[in-house]
Structure formats: C-alpha cells, structure tokens
Amino acid sequence: MAYENFPETEKTAQPTPPPEKKNMRNLLTAGLLIALLGTWGYIIYDKNKTKETIQQKDMQLATTTTEKDELRKELDDATMRYDMIKTSSANMSHSKDSVITQRDREIAEKRVKIQQLLTKANATKEELAQAKSLIASLNDDIVGYKTQIETLQGEKIVLIQEKETVTKERDVARKETEDAKTVIKEKEDVIDIGSTLHASNFSIAGINERRSGKEKTTTTAKKVDKLRISFDLDENRITQSGPKSIYICITDPKGKAVTVEALGSGMFTTRDGVEKAFTQKVEINYTQGQRQTINVDWKQNSDFETGDYKIEVYNNGFKIGEGVRSFKKGGLFG
Numbered sequence: 001m002a003y004e005n006f007p008e009t010e011k012t013a014q015p016t017p018p019p020e021k022k023n024m025r026n027l028l029t030a031g032l033l034i035a036l037l038g039t040w041g042y043i044i045y046d047k048n049k050t051k052e053t054i055q056q057k058d059m060q061l062a063t064t065t066t067e068k069d070e071l072r073k074e075l076d077d078a079t080m081r082y083d084m085i086k087t088s089s090a091n092m093s094h095s096k097d098s099v100i101t102q103r104d105r106e107i108a109e110k111r112v113k114i115q116q117l118l119t120k121a122n123a124t125k126e127e128l129a130q131a132k133s134l135i136a137s138l139n140d141d142i143v144g145y146k147t148q149i150e151t152l153q154g155e156k157i158v159l160i161q162e163k164e165t166v167t168k169e170r171d172v173a174r175k176e177t178e179d180a181k182t183v184i185k186e187k188e189d190v191i192d193i194g195s196t197l198h199a200s201n202f203s204i205a206g207i208n209e210r211r212s213g214k215e216k217t218t219t220t221a222k223k224v225d226k227l228r229i230s231f232d233l234d235e236n237r238i239t240q241s242g243p244k245s246i247y248i249c250i251t252d253p254k255g256k257a258v259t260v261e262a263l264g265s266g267m268f269t270t271r272d273g274v275e276k277a278f279t280q281k282v283e284i285n286y287t288q289g290q291r292q293t294i295n296v297d298w299k300q301n302s303d304f305e306t307g308d309y310k311i312e313v314y315n316n317g318f319k320i321g322e323g324v325r326s327f328k329k330g331g332l333f334g
Helices: 020-088 098-118 125-194
Strands: 199-209 215-218 226-233 242-251 266-269 275-278 280-286 292-298 307-315 318-327
Touching (some): 020 098, 098 125, 199 307, 199 318, 226 318, 242 275, 280 292
Antiparallel strands (some): 199 215, 199 226, 266 275, 307 318
C-alpha cells in the first residue's frame, strides 16, 4: 500500500480561532448595549407609565372634584328648599310638634354629616358615595318635612275655621246671654223697685215724759223728751214677706242730720249711690199684701231745738215717705 506523505504542517492545519480576549470584549459590549437599550426602554416605559398614572390621577381628581361640586350643588339646592319651607311656615305655631322637631333635628344632623364628607381634601369614592346617598336621603326628608308642614297648615286652617265658627257661635250665645241678662236685670229692677215699700199716714209728735210715768204730747221744744214717729206701710203684693230694713233720717231745724252713734245711728247708700246718714234703723217683719203700722220713738242725748224737724223714711235705697214736726219756744202760756 502506498502512502502519500503530506507535509505535516499541511496535515494539521486548521482555522486560527480569534483570540479569546477579543471575543469576551465583544460579548460584554453587546451585553452592555443590550442592557443600556433595556434601561432606556424601561425608563421610557416607566416615564410613559408614570405619565399615564399622573394623567389617571389628574382625571380621577378632576372627576372627584366635579362630583364634589355636583354634590355640593345638590346639597345647596336641598338646603335652599328646606330653608324656604321653614321660612314659609315660620308663622305656624308648630314649635311644640314633636314630629316637626324630630325632623328638624334629623335634617340638621344629615347636613352636618354631608358637609363633613364634602370638605375632606382626599375624600374617597366610598365617602362620596356615602355623601350622595345622604343627600338623596336628605331630599326624601325634606319632602316628608314639607308634607308634614302642609298637613299641619291644613289642620291649622281647619282649626282656624272651626275657631272662627265657634267664636261666632260663642259671640252669638254671649250676646243672647247678655241680652237675656239685661232683660232679666231690667225685670229684676222693675220687681225690685216695685217691691219697695211705701209709707203714708205720718204722725210725728213731741212727747213729754212726766215723773209719774205718764206721757203728754207737746209742741214746746224745751219740754220734748222724745219724738214719736208713726206711719203706715201700705199693702204691696210684689214685696215678699220677711224681714225688711227701714231707715229713719231726722234733720234738725238747722238742716243737720241728727245722729248719735251710741244710739245706733250710721250710714247707708241710696239708689243714687249717695252715702246718707240715718238716725235710726228699724228691722220689721213684713207680711206681703198687708198694711202695717210702724211706731218709732227717738230719744236723743241732747235737747230738742225750736223749729222744724224733718223726718224721712227710706226702704230699699228709696225715700218712701216723709213728715215734718215743728216745735216752738216755751213761754208763759206754753
């Protein structure tokens, strides 16, 4: 077998590999370039993501602000309606109505809660949703409040009408009562006046009391010890039987009322409302429809004077009769 001899150098010749150091550098450079590109890409991505996040937050903030504004407007509208209802019903006397008072309290509490939620700088969606729900509830409360007010107003109108009717009826009844009282009073006055007794047949004498106990009439002033007054009370069918007061008023010759308090004198009121002094008061027991004679003796603690003594008799505030007795000076033939 024949062998060909080739040069050894040619037999073992192979491609010369690049130096290992250079290959590593190229790999490192490529890696760094890839890393740099990746970093730039991440930075660009992150920047875009951040911008997108900011935009979303801005949009969310804008949306939240808009929602807050809308909720504030709804709250303002509800508050305005509520205030108008309260103003229009301010003249109603429902301050003591427990239902109205309770509704006022509930509405005030909800308004405060809503305002607290809307004034939060970083209010969450849940809080805004709660505020919106409270505003809806507030509107319902205001509607109920208005209904209650209108009901009370209607009841007030009915009560006013009923009061006017009752007042008119009361006024009519009062007038009828007053008219009846007036008629009754007039009749009572007529009866009262008609029941006043009348005195007649006056007899007035000066009485001289002698040591023997005998009495003698006299017209000499210095001899008069007492006055004997006699008169009749005429028949009266209106006057009821029973005790009656008779006032005897004596006026002396000088025009002065004769009164001695120790002997029972005093004052009474006439029908004209005048206070008048009486000398003696006599209580009698009158019998209806019968004539009755009254005898009264007046013995004073002073001497009788010369002149005219006027005797007036009063009953029921009216003067019912009078008489006069004159006394003269004593003389040789007196």
